[in-house]
Every structure is written in structure tokens, then in C-alpha cells.
Amino acid sequence: MNAIIGVGQFCEIHGPCLVFCTQTIVEINNEPIDEFELDDNTEHSRLLHTCEGCTSIGIGQALISKDHESDQVSYISTQTPRKKLLRQSLKQACVRSLSCEIGGNSKSNDDCTMCYCDGDQGGHTVLCYTWRIPDAKARGFDRCLIIVLLMKDRFMLMSVWPFFIKHIEELVKQLQAKAKEVCEIEQSNGNNKGARIQSGCAPSCAPRSLAYLTGLPTIWNLLHTRFSWILHSAPKILREVPPPRYSSSLIDSQANRNSILKDTSFRDLHSKLSDDNFIAVCHCVTTGIQVVFRGDESEGAQYIQLLSVLLPPGKCFTTYSSTYLLPSECSLLAVGFGIALPKTCADVFRIDMLKTEWVVRWDGCVPEKANKLCSSILKAVLNEKINSATLRAHIQSIILKWQNTAGTLNMAGSSSINNKTLLRTLGVGDEDLHFVSYWATCLQKINNR
Incomplete structure (x- = not known):
């Protein structure tokens, strides 16, 4: 499926930003996927945020999976897309869904909201799934994140959305459960939530990565595997049924x-x-x-x-x-x-x-x-x-x-x-x-x- 699935978050230093994305790459003229451009000397790489909370697998790094049913299709995960229009579309989706279009019930760790972004300059349509995980040292004691699905074909996007949301909700619940365990351990080790509320002082530590918050060092490999499977499986559920x-x-x-x-x-x-x-x-x-x-x-x-x-x-x-x-x-x-x-x-x-x-x-x-x-x-x-x-x-x-x-x-x-x-x-x-x-x-x- 020609689409991009990404993860964004609201960084307390840099604001809304994209930290990880997986997209489908189709090889043309049998060019090796290993030659996919990942150099870190571009202007774009110098503009990327460098705090721990805004970093995933690192600049210039990639995770690649080959489609076992087609030798010309691969799924590649990077910190941000290499194409400028895709970066702009996903950045705009992050800003809208993480700042100005969050539903009233999204404060709950168990409730999530959706944001629909259409008609950007690249002709892309984006659906955003907004959710939160507990963070004992963040403002409000939780961190706001999104999972976005970007595609040019609006009707295809709406058709696969039920399939996408079903598996994303399963993934989100797993990550929320892991983050809750980490948060409870931190609070039991002296991070007094009640004292922070009473003092009204904001935390002094820098934003922490999603891998740290969930206690999963290999979380980006996990997300790459899940997102690649979704991109591979979603088109198979579409069939003409009268x-x-x-x-x-x-x-x-x-x-x-x-x-x-x-x-x-x-x-x-x-x-x-x-x-x-x-x-x-x-x-x-x-x-x-x-x-x-x-x-x-x-x-x-x-x-x-x-x-x-x-x-x-x-x-x-x-x-x-x-x-x-x-x-x-x-x-x-x-x-x-x-x-x-x-x-x-x-x-x-x-x-x-x-x-x-x-x-x-x-x-x-x-x-x-x-x-x-x-x-x-x-x-x-x-x-x-x-x-x-x-x-x-x-x-x-x-x-x-x-x-x-x-x-x-x-x-x-x-x-x-x-x-x-x-x-x-x-x-x-x-x-x-x-x-x-x-x-x-x-x-x-x-x-x-």
C-alpha cells in the first residue's frame, strides 16, 4: 500500500514534531534498496531537533524489511521522510492534531481522538490517531502522541481506516500499559507526584524518549515491524462486494x-x-x-x-x-x-x-x-x-x-x-x-x- 505511517509527539522544548515513520518503497529498474539516500549531511538533517524526546533511530539510519511476496517492494523506517512535501504534510498534521484539534476527552490515557487533514499542498490526506502515555516527569504527568496515516488516495484511506484503527488501538494499549508500569516504578522511587502538584513547579529534566517511557529499548524495531505488516496487509482486505x-x-x-x-x-x-x-x-x-x-x-x-x-x-x-x-x-x-x-x-x-x-x-x-x-x-x-x-x-x-x-x-x-x-x-x-x-x-x- 502506497502510504506512510508515522509517530509524532508534543515535545516540551520543540513543540509538535515527527519522530518516526514507515513508508512503502517500490524499486524501479531493479535499483538496490540499500542505495536509498540516507546521508546526514543535508540541510534537512541539520534542522532536525536533537533532544532525546525528538529522536528515534537517529539521523541517517533506517530499518528496512523486504516484502516476501514481491521482490520490488520494501518497507523502510526513518526518523523523517526524505521528500520535502511528505515532511511538510506530516509536520502540518502533527501541529494540527497535537495543538489545535485535540478532542476534549483526549486528556484521559484510555481515550483517543481522530483528526482529519485534507487538501494540503502536496495533495495528501492524513488521518491522525491522538493518544497519551503517562510520564512522571512531564507537564501534566503524561505525554501526548499521535500515529498518522498519510495517503494520496482519499477513498483508499477511508476504506482501510477501520483495519488500521483496529490494530493501532491494540498497539497503543500495549504501549500505555508498559508506560504505566514505568511511571509507577518512578513514583515509588521518590518522584512524588503530590509534592509536584502542591509546589506548582515544572519539571527540570529534558524530554525523554518513547523507548525510555515504555521501558522498551527495541520499541522502534517493534513499531517498524507493526507498521510494515499493516502496510503489507491493508490492501488485502479491500475487495469488491455488492x-x-x-x-x-x-x-x-x-x-x-x-x-x-x-x-x-x-x-x-x-x-x-x-x-x-x-x-x-x-x-x-x-x-x-x-x-x-x-x-x-x-x-x-x-x-x-x-x-x-x-x-x-x-x-x-x-x-x-x-x-x-x-x-x-x-x-x-x-x-x-x-x-x-x-x-x-x-x-x-x-x-x-x-x-x-x-x-x-x-x-x-x-x-x-x-x-x-x-x-x-x-x-x-x-x-x-x-x-x-x-x-x-x-x-x-x-x-x-x-x-x-x-x-x-x-x-x-x-x-x-x-x-x-x-x-x-x-x-x-x-x-x-x-x-x-x-x-x-x-x-x-x-x-x-
Whole structure:
């Protein structure tokens, strides 16, 4: 993966700085990787900070690992990247994430925050993972660090971020545990934390390296190994997987449903009902409440087919039945006048299609604010400037949008319905939660079959 993973820290003398980075190097024209430029006589090397806290493996030194699957790919770790644009991008990420964009909960050793930096002069996108480790002699008794992932391909970066964060969190927890042990030993040996707080005096010692704070002399070798493995493994997790909503059978089913809209119209249905009842019947179909049309067989079948496009995948409908079917067996049902039906209740929305008028029988109620799917369909139906062909296409696009939203929530897992950030990104409001979670649940049942 063509990316850079780096470690930065907030030095109490020099401020935010990068101390270690690992990047992928692809050999061109079979040039040996050993000839990678690492001389320490450049202007850049003279400008590097030289305190212990800002030093890792040293100027002009490198750790190199060969990719066993490709002879032309290697992973090299240095104190800073050799290219000027990369150094500037990582430096800017360190400054932003370690000084001005730290979350309010980052003071805790167990909590971490993320910083997103995009659109720098090099065209790079950077995601930063900010964390802290205890340091008995630092201001505030802890040290602020970051692990950054830099890449030019923004979409690739966002795709591998869950994989990256999973393994970085494991690494961070290990380093925090080691640093906590070292800190406790220092405090037990006379470094009185309480006396320092009471006196208000800042520590007089110079910043100490990450190797000292964690008690791991080989920590840079450890980081090189972990980062190299992440750069090697991350691309393997990316594969083209169609959303569960669009398996081949579901695609055929959706195509059949969309063709139904060519023969019937939501405007015809709306002309038979008031605005409130139109919203109510759409609400019932989208939230799993059974809708029953009682009356003429052909007329009932026509509107059952029309409303079936609002059903989530896996739900059944019957254009005509000689007996009543339970809601668990059929979500949409058309029957004749002679068929016995349950008494009026909130679980069954019944429409009696009389010759003079339609009579709605339902004890339930629609929320004060209807979900966006139903309200968008009603708004389109009421817009007289939209002709029939455009209306069909528009309603199809509305339905497809919410099908994709439900599919995204299903793929994100059962806890995604409580993820306010994800819901806000997808445009899901409080009024939409009920029907979107219902659709996502139906998709999950199909996946588990």
C-alpha cells in the first residue's frame, strides 16, 4: 500500500514534531534498496531537533524489511521522510492534531481522538490517531502522541481506516500499559507526584524518549515491524462486494417492482384518499403494518402491486386471496367483501373500496412528523408540474435512496442505528429511525438465511 505511517509527539522544548515513520518503497529498474539516500549531511538533517524526546533511530539510519511476496517492494523506517512535501504534510498534521484539534476527552490515557487533514499542498490526506502515555516527569504527568496515516488516495484511506484503527488501538494499549508500569516504578522511587502538584513547579529534566517511557529499548524495531505488516496487509482486505440488498435474486425482484410503476400511479391512489390517509397507508407499508384492500379483485390487485415497491426485501404480498392471511404471512393483501377480517385495530390498516368512496379503518396513528420517504412521495404527487413519466422515475429514485441507506446500516452492524454521526451523515432523522431500522432488520434476516 502506497502510504506512510508515522509517530509524532508534543515535545516540551520543540513543540509538535515527527519522530518516526514507515513508508512503502517500490524499486524501479531493479535499483538496490540499500542505495536509498540516507546521508546526514543535508540541510534537512541539520534542522532536525536533537533532544532525546525528538529522536528515534537517529539521523541517517533506517530499518528496512523486504516484502516476501514481491521482490520490488520494501518497507523502510526513518526518523523523517526524505521528500520535502511528505515532511511538510506530516509536520502540518502533527501541529494540527497535537495543538489545535485535540478532542476534549483526549486528556484521559484510555481515550483517543481522530483528526482529519485534507487538501494540503502536496495533495495528501492524513488521518491522525491522538493518544497519551503517562510520564512522571512531564507537564501534566503524561505525554501526548499521535500515529498518522498519510495517503494520496482519499477513498483508499477511508476504506482501510477501520483495519488500521483496529490494530493501532491494540498497539497503543500495549504501549500505555508498559508506560504505566514505568511511571509507577518512578513514583515509588521518590518522584512524588503530590509534592509536584502542591509546589506548582515544572519539571527540570529534558524530554525523554518513547523507548525510555515504555521501558522498551527495541520499541522502534517493534513499531517498524507493526507498521510494515499493516502496510503489507491493508490492501488485502479491500475487495469488491455488492451490498446484500442487491444479490441477483433481489435485483430481479426490484426490476419487476419498478416495472409495476409503469402501469399504476401513486396519483391514482392519492385521488382515492385524503393527504392524511395517503401518508398513513405509506407509513404502514414501510413500517411493517399489514395493509388490506377489501373490494373488487382487479382494483385491489392493482393497488397492492403499486404499494409493493415500498416493501423491504423479503416481505410478501398477495394480489388476491380467498381467505385472510396473518400479518406474519403477508404484508399486503387484497380480499373480497365476503371475507371475514379482524376487528379494527392498530396492527391492520384496512381500506374498504366502496363504489362511492373508500373507507379507511385503522386504530393506529401516524407520528406527528412523517418519515422522509412518505413525505417525499406525497410532495412529488402533489407537484402538478411533474408529469407521470418523471414522477415514476422520481419515486423510484426516492425508494432506491432509502433502500441503500438501510443496506448501509445493515452492513455497519446492529449498533449502527445508535450511531448518531453515521445517521446524520446518511440523512436519517428521528422520524426515519423506525422504518429504516425495520428495513435493515429485514435485510439482516435475508443475509442470515
